[in-house]
Amino acid sequence: MIALAGCGGYTASGPYGGGGGGGGPVGSVTVGNNGGIVFSSAHNSTANPAVDTVAVGGTVTWTWTNNLGVSHSVQSQGSTAFASSPIMSGNGQTYAVTFTAPGTYQYDCAVHGTAMTGTVVVR
Numbered sequence: 001m002i003a004l005a006g007c008g009g010y011t012a013s014g015p016y017g018g019g020g021g022g023g024g025p026v027g028s029v030t031v032g033n034n035g036g037i038v039f040s041s042a043h044n045s046t047a048n049p050a051v052d053t054v055a056v057g058g059t060v061t062w063t064w065t066n067n068l069g070v071s072h073s074v075q076s077q078g079s080t081a082f083a084s085s086p087i088m089s090g091n092g093q094t095y096a097v098t099f100t101a102p103g104t105y106q107y108d109c110a111v112h113g114t115a116m117t118g119t120v121v122v123r
């Protein structure tokens, strides 16, 4: 797991498998399903924006699913900073962020910008 500098509120990890401890409920987002330019919540089917709500300490995992060769990434907006790296085009890759402070965290895709968006609400 890599802890990023800054005023925090989150930690990011690479391929899923980190964590430990008792986090809150998890969020799960699919990235680019069926070749689409879309983030969609696996829990409530919201899309562009995908809206996931997790408890403080909860982890959201993004999973690249059936992308049909289209590249995507996850990058935060606003004053917080998290981003998957590199931009990924395959299937089955994951990116996870554990949110440790309440707030509303908006993100998009570095390739598709505002055409592909999501929000994580932490409380």
Ligand SMILES: [Cu+2]
Pocket (backbone or CB within 6 Å): 037, 038, 071, 072, 073, 109, 110, 111, 112, 113, 116
């Ligand atoms: Cu994209």
